[in-house]
Amino acid sequence: MERIFNDALRKYCSNDYYPWHMPGHKRQVELDSHVMGAGFDVTEVAGLDNLLEPEGVLAKSMQQLSAIYGSRKSYYLINGSTGGILAAISAVCRRGDTIIMGRNCHISVYHAVALLELRPIYIYPNIIKEYGICNSVLPEQLEALLKEYPECKAVILTSPTYEGILSDIQNLSRLTHQAGAFLIVDEAHGAHLEFGTNAPKPALRCGADLVVESLHKTLPCYTQCGILHIGRLPDWADKAAFTKRVEYFLRVYQSSSPSYLLVANMEDGIAAMEQWRSSRIPEYYNRLRRYREKWKGLKTLRLLTKETVQTYGGYAYDEGKLLFGMQAAGIRGSFFMEQMQQTYGMVLEMASLTSALAMTSIADTEEAFARFDQALTDMDRILCERNTAGKEEKETETTNDFEKIWQPNSQILCPGQALNQTGTVQPLEEAVERTVCDFITPYPPGIPILVPGEQIRKTHITYIRACLENGLSVHGIQGKDSIVVR
Ligand SMILES: Cc1ncc(COP(=O)(O)O)c(C=O)c1O
Structure with a gap:
C-alpha cells in the first residue's frame, strides 16, 4: 500500500502556511507539553479508569472540570461536539417529540432530529445582510413558539455561532424552563469563553441545561476533543434520571475504546488555560483589540464588529x-480566501459568497498577527486600486441571495421521514418545487440550506449554483449538479 495520505499530510504541514482556522493549538508543538505518541496510547486498562463509566482518575479529572466550569457534571468527549449533540438531544427527547431549534443549527443537530424522527419547529434568526450571516436568536421569537407549541420538549440553539454571535441565554433559558422544556446550547465555538477576560458569559453560567463545546476549535486541544456539561437543571427536573440518560447516550455515540491521548490532551489544555488566566489570555484579548482597531481603517475589507452585531439587534459578540465582508471590495469571499492562501500563505477557516472568516486563539502570537496584518493591508490596497480602475468584479444578483433563501421553507415531510424515501436524482434546475430527500449543506459552515422534506425554490437553486461556480463545497449535491428529490 502506498502512503498516499501520509505523503499529502507531510507535504501540507511542511509548508509555511499559517492556520487562521481550527484546531486552536495552531499546530504549535511548544504548546503540546506531552507529545506522547504510541508510547502512551492506551485505553481502558487497569488503573486508568473507564471514560464511559468513570470511577477513578477520570472521574476525579471530570470533577475538576465541573468545578472550573460551574456545572452539575461535565464529561470529556472524544468524538467532538457532534457526539455530544447527538447524546444531548437523544437524552432529552423521545422518538417523535417536538423540538424548537435555530434554523441555523449545525448539521449534527439535524442528524439527531432525523435519527429520532423529531418534529422540528424552526426559529429563523434575523440576518446581517452585508455578511450573509444569522444574528442572535431573540427571546421574543422563542417565547412566541413556546406558546404555539406547548408540547415542545427541548430547545436547541447555537451560541456563539461560527461567526461569533451569541444569544441572550439567560432569558432564553428562563423562557424555556417556564414552558417545561430543556435548553441545549451548541457552544462548539465557545469553549474559551469561561477563561476570557471581558469575554461574553458562557451558556452554562446563564442557565442552560446541556452545553456542548468543541475544545479543538478555540482551545489548544487536538481535533475531536470536546466537553458536554450538565447545568444546574430546573427545579421540576428529575436530576438523577436526566444524568443517567445523558450518560447512557454518551456511551451510545462514542467509541468504546476512547483514545486516552485525546483525554490527556484535554486535561492538559484546560489546565494550561487556567494557568494563563492572568497572562497569555489577557494578552491575546489586548492584541485582538489593538488589531481590530487598526483594521477598522481598511477601505474595502469590512471587519464585523460588536457594534454592527448590536446595531442589527444582536445580543453579544465574541x-x-x-x-x-466583501461587498465593498466587490469580490467573493472564496476569491479572497484563495488569494490570502496563494499570495500570503494565510489559510482562512471558511469563505462564503459574501464573506470570509479567520479564527483566532491564544496560540496566535504577535508575530502571526503582524503577518496577517501585512497581508490584509496589502490585499486591501490592491482591491482599492482595482475598484478605482473600475475593474472590479461587479456584484451579481446572487451576492445577496442568502437573504432570499433565508425564509421559512414549506415542510412537506419531517426530516426523518423524507430521508427514508427512495428519491430520484434530478438536475438542479429540474428540481424546483420538488421535495428534497437529502441535506443540502454548504460546508463549512455546515448549516443545511435545504432539509429533507422541504420544498425546493428557484432561489435555492440560484444560491447553490452560485456556491458551486465559486468553488464552494455543497454537501448533498450528487455528481456535478444534481439533487435527490421525490
Ligand atoms: C456550530 C457547530 N456545532 C457543532 C459542530 C460539530 O463540532 P465537532 O467538529 O467538534 O464535532 C460544528 C463544527 O464545525 C459547528 O460549527
Whole structure:
C-alpha cells in the first residue's frame, strides 16, 4: 500500500502556511507539553479508569472540570461536539417529540432530529445582510413558539455561532424552563469563553441545561476533543434520571475504546488555560483589540464588529472571530480566501459568497498577527486600486441571495421521514418545487440550506449554483449538479 495520505499530510504541514482556522493549538508543538505518541496510547486498562463509566482518575479529572466550569457534571468527549449533540438531544427527547431549534443549527443537530424522527419547529434568526450571516436568536421569537407549541420538549440553539454571535441565554433559558422544556446550547465555538477576560458569559453560567463545546476549535486541544456539561437543571427536573440518560447516550455515540491521548490532551489544555488566566489570555484579548482597531481603517475589507452585531439587534459578540465582508471590495469571499492562501500563505477557516472568516486563539502570537496584518493591508490596497480602475468584479444578483433563501421553507415531510424515501436524482434546475430527500449543506459552515422534506425554490437553486461556480463545497449535491428529490 502506498502512503498516499501520509505523503499529502507531510507535504501540507511542511509548508509555511499559517492556520487562521481550527484546531486552536495552531499546530504549535511548544504548546503540546506531552507529545506522547504510541508510547502512551492506551485505553481502558487497569488503573486508568473507564471514560464511559468513570470511577477513578477520570472521574476525579471530570470533577475538576465541573468545578472550573460551574456545572452539575461535565464529561470529556472524544468524538467532538457532534457526539455530544447527538447524546444531548437523544437524552432529552423521545422518538417523535417536538423540538424548537435555530434554523441555523449545525448539521449534527439535524442528524439527531432525523435519527429520532423529531418534529422540528424552526426559529429563523434575523440576518446581517452585508455578511450573509444569522444574528442572535431573540427571546421574543422563542417565547412566541413556546406558546404555539406547548408540547415542545427541548430547545436547541447555537451560541456563539461560527461567526461569533451569541444569544441572550439567560432569558432564553428562563423562557424555556417556564414552558417545561430543556435548553441545549451548541457552544462548539465557545469553549474559551469561561477563561476570557471581558469575554461574553458562557451558556452554562446563564442557565442552560446541556452545553456542548468543541475544545479543538478555540482551545489548544487536538481535533475531536470536546466537553458536554450538565447545568444546574430546573427545579421540576428529575436530576438523577436526566444524568443517567445523558450518560447512557454518551456511551451510545462514542467509541468504546476512547483514545486516552485525546483525554490527556484535554486535561492538559484546560489546565494550561487556567494557568494563563492572568497572562497569555489577557494578552491575546489586548492584541485582538489593538488589531481590530487598526483594521477598522481598511477601505474595502469590512471587519464585523460588536457594534454592527448590536446595531442589527444582536445580543453579544465574541471578538475572537474575524469575519470580513466583501461587498465593498466587490469580490467573493472564496476569491479572497484563495488569494490570502496563494499570495500570503494565510489559510482562512471558511469563505462564503459574501464573506470570509479567520479564527483566532491564544496560540496566535504577535508575530502571526503582524503577518496577517501585512497581508490584509496589502490585499486591501490592491482591491482599492482595482475598484478605482473600475475593474472590479461587479456584484451579481446572487451576492445577496442568502437573504432570499433565508425564509421559512414549506415542510412537506419531517426530516426523518423524507430521508427514508427512495428519491430520484434530478438536475438542479429540474428540481424546483420538488421535495428534497437529502441535506443540502454548504460546508463549512455546515448549516443545511435545504432539509429533507422541504420544498425546493428557484432561489435555492440560484444560491447553490452560485456556491458551486465559486468553488464552494455543497454537501448533498450528487455528481456535478444534481439533487435527490421525490
Ligand atoms: C456550530 C457547530 N456545532 C457543532 C459542530 C460539530 O463540532 P465537532 O467538529 O467538534 O464535532 C460544528 C463544527 O464545525 C459547528 O460549527
